Amino acid sequence: MIANTELKRPKPPSRLKHYLTAVILLLILWGSAVQTESTFGKLIQGLPNMLDLLKEMFPPDWGYFAKVTHAMLETIRMALLGTTFGAILAIPVALLCAGNITRAKWIVYPMRFLLNLNRTIPDLLMAALFVAIFGLGLLPGIFALMLFSMGIIAKLAYEALEAIEKGPLEAMTAVGANKAQWIAFGVVPQIQAHYMSFVLYTFEINVRAAAILGLVGAGGIGHYYEVTLGFLQYDRTSTIVLYTLAVVLLIDYASMKLRERLL
Amino acid sequence: MIEMVNVTKTYPNGTKGLKDINLTIGKGEFVAIVGLSGAGKSTLLRSVNRLHEISEGEILIDGKSITQAKGKELRMIRRDIGMIFQSFNLVKRVSVLRNVLAGRVGYHSTLRTILGLFPEHDVHLAFNALDRVNIAEKAYSRADELSGGQQQRVAIARVLAQEAKIILADEPVASLDPLTTKQVMDDLKMINEELGITTIVNLHFVNLARSYATRIIGLRAGEVVFDGPVSEATDEVFAEIYGRPIQKDELLEEPVA
Numbered sequence A: 001m002i003a004n005t006e007l008k009r010p011k012p013p014s015r016l017k018h019y020l021t022a023v024i025l026l027l028i029l030w031g032s033a034v035q036t037e038s039t040f041g042k043l044i045q046g047l048p049n050m051l052d053l054l055k056e057m058f059p060p061d062w063g064y065f066a067k068v069t070h071a072m073l074e075t076i077r078m079a080l081l082g083t084t085f086g087a088i089l090a091i092p093v094a095l096l097c098a099g100n101i102t103r104a105k106w107i108v109y110p111m112r113f114l115l116n117l118n119r120t121i122p123d124l125l126m127a128a129l130f131v132a133i134f135g136l137g138l139l140p141g142i143f144a145l146m147l148f149s150m151g152i153i154a155k156l157a158y159e160a161l162e163a164i165e166k167g168p169l170e171a172m173t174a175v176g177a178n179k180a181q182w183i184a185f186g187v188v189p190q191i192q193a194h195y196m197s198f199v200l201y202t203f204e205i206n207v208r209a210a211a212i213l214g215l216v217g218a219g220g221i222g223h224y225y226e227v228t229l230g231f232l233q234y235d236r237t238s239t240i241v242l243y244t245l246a247v248v249l250l251i252d253y254a255s256m257k258l259r260e261r262l263l
Numbered sequence B: 001m002i003e004m005v006n007v008t009k010t011y012p013n014g015t016k017g018l019k020d021i022n023l024t025i026g027k028g029e030f031v032a033i034v035g036l037s038g039a040g041k042s043t044l045l046r047s048v049n050r051l052h053e054i055s056e057g058e059i060l061i062d063g064k065s066i067t068q069a070k071g072k073e074l075r076m077i078r079r080d081i082g083m084i085f086q087s088f089n090l091v092k093r094v095s096v097l098r099n100v101l102a103g104r105v106g107y108h109s110t111l112r113t114i115l116g117l118f119p120e121h122d123v124h125l126a127f128n129a130l131d132r133v134n135i136a137e138k139a140y141s142r143a144d145e146l147s148g149g150q151q152q153r154v155a156i157a158r159v160l161a162q163e164a165k166i167i168l169a170d171e172p173v174a175s176l177d178p179l180t181t182k183q184v185m186d187d188l189k190m191i192n193e194e195l196g197i198t199t200i201v202n203l204h205f206v207n208l209a210r211s212y213a214t215r216i217i218g219l220r221a222g223e224v225v226f227d228g229p230v231s232e233a234t235d236e237v238f239a240e241i242y243g244r245p246i247q248k249d250e251l252l253e254e255p256v257a
Helices: A002-008 A016-035 A040-057 A064-097 A106-120 A123-132 A138-162 A167-174 A179-216 A222-230 A234-262 B041-048 B071-079 B098-105 B112-116 B120-132 B148-161 B178-195 B204-210 B235-244
Strands: B002-010 B016-025 B030-034 B054-062 B082-086 B166-172 B198-203 B215-218 B224-228
Touching: A040 A234, A040 B002, A040 B030, A064 A106, A064 A138, A064 A179, A106 A179, A106 B071, A106 B098, A123 B041, A138 A179, A138 B016, A138 B166, A167 B071, A167 B082, A167 B235, A179 A222, A179 A234, A179 B098, A179 B112, A222 A234, A222 B030, A222 B204, B002 B041, B016 B041, B030 B041, B041 B054, B041 B166, B071 B098, B082 B120, B098 B120, B120 B178, B148 B178, B166 B178, B166 B204, B178 B198, B178 B204, B178 B215, B198 B204, B215 B235, B224 B235
Parallel strands: B030 B198, B030 B215, B082 B166, B166 B198
Antiparallel strands: B002 B016, B002 B054, B215 B224
16 A cells, blocks of 8 residues: 555656756856956956045045035925825836726736837936926926836736735625726725825835936936036045935835834 | 526636626625535625626626626716625724725715715714724724724725625634634624625625524535525535535534523
């Protein structure tokens, strides 16, 4: 009997797939390094240069803080407006992308495709495009962040929507609710905390993104990165870096605490 | 009155969920549908308010065909049919009161309900409904703070606030313990008797069906194999419905009083 059961034991699955995956990954890494001509030797050779740069960045030009404060505030305002408009736009998009809310497949799949398309365009490129359309200033930055946030929030929200409990939805169908009532009573209460959390998270990302949009002329603190780097005023660059770091940390912390409360 | 005429449900893979069902359920009846899991109890119940579509036949609610109704007409028929589910189906993150008021949405304009502007009359109705199932003090609690039995009573209150003429209860006590089972079944019985609401309940336990229903419909493999008053539903009849003698776990232990 014992021998019999042993014979029937299934063979463990082959590990070959895992080994092959590892080999392929290593090959890709090695190939990338060769193609970009990056070697550890170069990294070490470059170390003194990096140290020189760091020396020039220190001490930071403390007086410069006051001068760039208005630009920093501009950056935050840009992130705030971009996130808000993006969050509003994301609501219908997410509802149309969620298969359990929108039953018509011919709407769901094209909407998801458009959403993915939107997410393939990097925010900096989007800002550059809008600069070309609207000219220099804050407006192209806000527009770029709006589309960028819409993409993130809609993507996160539609995935969360597809995971909501369907029982309450069924109950709303049974009481004779129309689609809008069905969404307001069955869907919204299940998703609103998640949605708020996604919006805050996107705001965190947007403050960081907004900080560099100035590089392509879309306003905010990024403009001063370009100026100070251009004039080799590295002590001022480090002021901006520190300032950005402080603001981002502060906003991340506040947003994280808020999100903990929400969920 | 509910009339089912030649109702058949065929699933896309060809299996028959319901086979040529003809039933008439009169106003004020308390009907228990019994049968094994997979016999089609849930499919039958859910086809009454068209949560499930049927393949052939027609279902009439007070003379109007729900099978052919569309849009607003369908919603108006559904408004008169309350439903109670095994898993309660409340929105957990909102208050009990709002869950009960959700039963009122069919009576008002979209804008009004979305903004939550229910008239005083509705709030009154909602509290009366909660009173009837002895849970009014929980009106402002979040639904997920309540126990299973309490949540099911909120679901009953939702149906009451809906002013439904028919109640469909799909395994309403399957996730409850014996004591709360008795409370929920008592509530359903009381509503049926006092308000004359037609009640159809899917039940798993034989003795619950016997002690609460006035009429029992036995389903087996999608077919009605018994339909008659409780007095005729003997152990032999149940053995026929289940295709074997009743087992001990199909009898719910009597809760200690």
